[in-house]
Amino acid sequence: xxxxxxxxxxxxxxxxxxxxxxxxxxxxxxxxxxxxxxxxxxxxxxxxxxxxxxxxxxxxxxxxxxxxxxxxxxxxxxxxxxxxxxxxxxxxxxxxxxxxxxxxxxxxxxxxxxxxxxxxxxxxxxxxxxxxxxxxxxxxxxxxxxxxxxxxxxxxxxxxxxxxxxxxxxxxxxxxxxxxxxxxxxxxxxxxxxxxxxxxxxxxxxxxxxxxxxxxxxxxxxxxxxxxxxxxxxxxxxxxxxxxxxxxxxxxxxxxxxxxxxxxxxxxxxxxxxxxxxxxxxxxxxxxxxxxxxxxxxxxxxxxxxxxxxxxxxxxxxxxxxxxxxxxxxxxxxxxxxxxxxxxxxxxxxxxxxxxxxxxxxxxxxxxxxxxxxxxxxxxxxxxxxxxxxxxxxxxxxx
Numbered sequence: 206x207x208x209x210x211x212x213x214x215x216x217x218x219x220x221x222x223x224x225x226x227x228x229x230x231x232x233x234x235x236x237x238x239x240x241x242x243x244x245x246x247x248x249x250x251x252x253x254x255x256x257x258x259x260x261x262x263x264x265x266x267x268x269x270x271x272x273x274x275x276x277x278x279x280x281x282x283x284x285x286x287x288x289x290x291x292x293x294x295x296x297x298x299x300x301x302x303x304x305x306x307x308x309x310x311x312x313x314x315x316x317x318x319x320x321x322x323x324x325x326x327x328x329x330x331x332x333x334x335x336x337x338x339x340x341x342x343x344x345x346x347x348x349x350x351x352x353x354x355x356x357x358x359x360x361x362x363x364x365x366x367x368x369x370x371x372x373x374x375x376x377x378x379x380x381x382x383x384x385x386x387x388x389x390x391x392x393x394x395x396x397x398x399x400x401x402x403x404x405x406x407x408x409x410x411x412x413x414x415x416x417x418x419x420x421x422x423x424x425x426x427x428x429x430x431x432x433x434x435x436x437x438x439x440x441x442x443x444x445x446x447x448x449x450x451x452x453x454x455x456x457x458x459x460x461x462x463x464x465x466x467x468x469x470x471x472x473x474x475x476x477x478x479x480x481x482x483x484x485x486x487x488x489x490x491x492x493x494x495x496x497x498x499x500x501x502x503x504x505x506x507x508x509x510x511x512x513x514x515x516x517x518x519x520x521x522x523x524x525x526x527x528x529x530x531x532x533x534x535x536x537x538x539x540x541x542x543x544x545x546x547x548x549x550x551x552x553x554x555x556x557x558x559x560x561x562x563x564x565x566x567x568x569x570x571x572x573x574x575x576x577x578x579x580x581x582x583x584x585x586x587x588x589x590x591x592x593x594x595x596x597x598x599x600x601x602x603x604x
Contacts, residue, residue: 438500
């Protein structure tokens with residue numbers, strides 16, 4: 206009798222254990238839930254403080270995108286957004302095509318500084334500090350994200366200027382910068398890839414250094430007519446409020462050197478390394494920008510929505526200063542070019558910074574033009590994506 210009772214207890218225990226395991230299996234197989242689902246973004250950002258030229262307006266395309274940084278557009282209209290400090294990559298959809306996000310999903314929240322993202326042939330490329338991942342056929346698998354393929358994992362792993370901006374060029378190659386691991390140092394002694402822009406085939410092969418002497422670029426693009434690479438570069442710190450300038454540069458041919466750490470902005474001799482080479486040895490910037498404005502994303506306007514005078518102008522996201530006695534930047538600026546020469550440098554959109562209070566509610570990071578010609582701007586401080594459009598109207602900045 207005791208044996209029967211004992212066997213019965215064992216059978217009950219095994220049944221309960223199996224039931225528990227079955228529940229856990231079902232739990233683990235549950236598709237990842239969407240982070241946010243809404244009809245239109247609801248934001249408390251004070252857009253009325255933003256200033257635009259007459260006829261333009263700015264709206265919130267998506268909000269609650271913690272630390273929104275680099276942007277890339279998928280073939281089927283999915284906007285992918287990377288982050289720097291939030292370990293997250295987002296997929297944003299505008300399913301009803303009203304130019305406001307209605308679905309936002311987290312693709313991965315375990316990544317190491319996934320600032321850089323790019324899209325090619327159905328695959329999303331994500332750059333961490335020392336490695337590159339590829340998510341294949343991603344737009345068809347947003348509800349069940351595949352395990353990424355590791356394209357490479359042998360780049361420097363220093364976090365100082367280790368976050369990356371990546372993009373595919375007209376040559377089909379992937380361009381990946383390696384920032385200097387310091388404010389000012391001759392880092393190429395340790396590794397020739399520091400302070401450079403490298404490029405490679407999509408599978409990570411045939412890697413080479415394309416541009417040298419680049420302290421920290423977090424934005425680049427290609428001219429729509431010449432297909433030459435243009436990039437922003439952040440100037441060094443600790444030389445005071447007004448020097449050296451940040452830069453907008455043009456790469457005319459592979460292997461050019463842009464001065465760091467010896468010369469800054471084409472004219473400022475570095476107090477520590479400047480005696481080694483004269484500034485005349487290096488490529489000067491096309492446009493010397495304000496010191497500490499921190500230029501990041503840069504794009505040429507090729508669409509037809511904006512007035513004709515904005516065609517092929519360079520739009521630059523100035524993230525804004527962090528160590529200046531009076532803050533500067535925090536805006537979208539414009540550079541007008543004629544035969545690769547800058548003829549004008551002006552403000553297009555500002556107001557994120559309250560000059561008097563020295564407080565900001567946003568810091569623009571990246572720029573992306575949509576098919577209709579409107580412009581998206583990411584903001585890692587306001588946690589939002591803005592859309593700037595143009596209406597042939599006497600009323601400006603309608604929010």
